[in-house]
Amino acid sequence: MLPEAVDLDFEDDNPVYLYRAYHAKLGDDLLLGWKSHDQLVLAVADSETGVIEHGPFTTDAPIDHFVEFVSFPNGDVGWANSAPSGSVTLTRVSPCE
Secondary structure: OOOOOOOOOOOOOOOEEEEEEEEEEEOOEEEEEEEEOOEEEEEEEEOOOOOEEEEEEEEOOOOOOOOOOEEOOOOOEEEEEEOOOOOEEEEEEOOOO
16 A cells, blocks of 8 residues: 555646546556546556656557456556447556566
8 A cells, every 4th residue: 555645747737537547566566547538548656656657648548437457467457348349359568677
């Protein structure tokens, strides 16, 4: 557990919806995610301090409000997403080396 909340400082006036945040262990760090303008934003934070080390950056990876990030045994993080068409995609993120 982090001793205090991480303050994400967004300097623009773009609407950011932090009501649904995602997180999971990514290697030795944490992968953080949230939606902004209907797109997933990702950042990598130090797992001990919560300080963002990489990002945030926007991705086109699909995600909905009902899934969770899942840590894989090799340190990757992934999540599944189902489209209205019935197709399912799996997005997987690997830690930086």
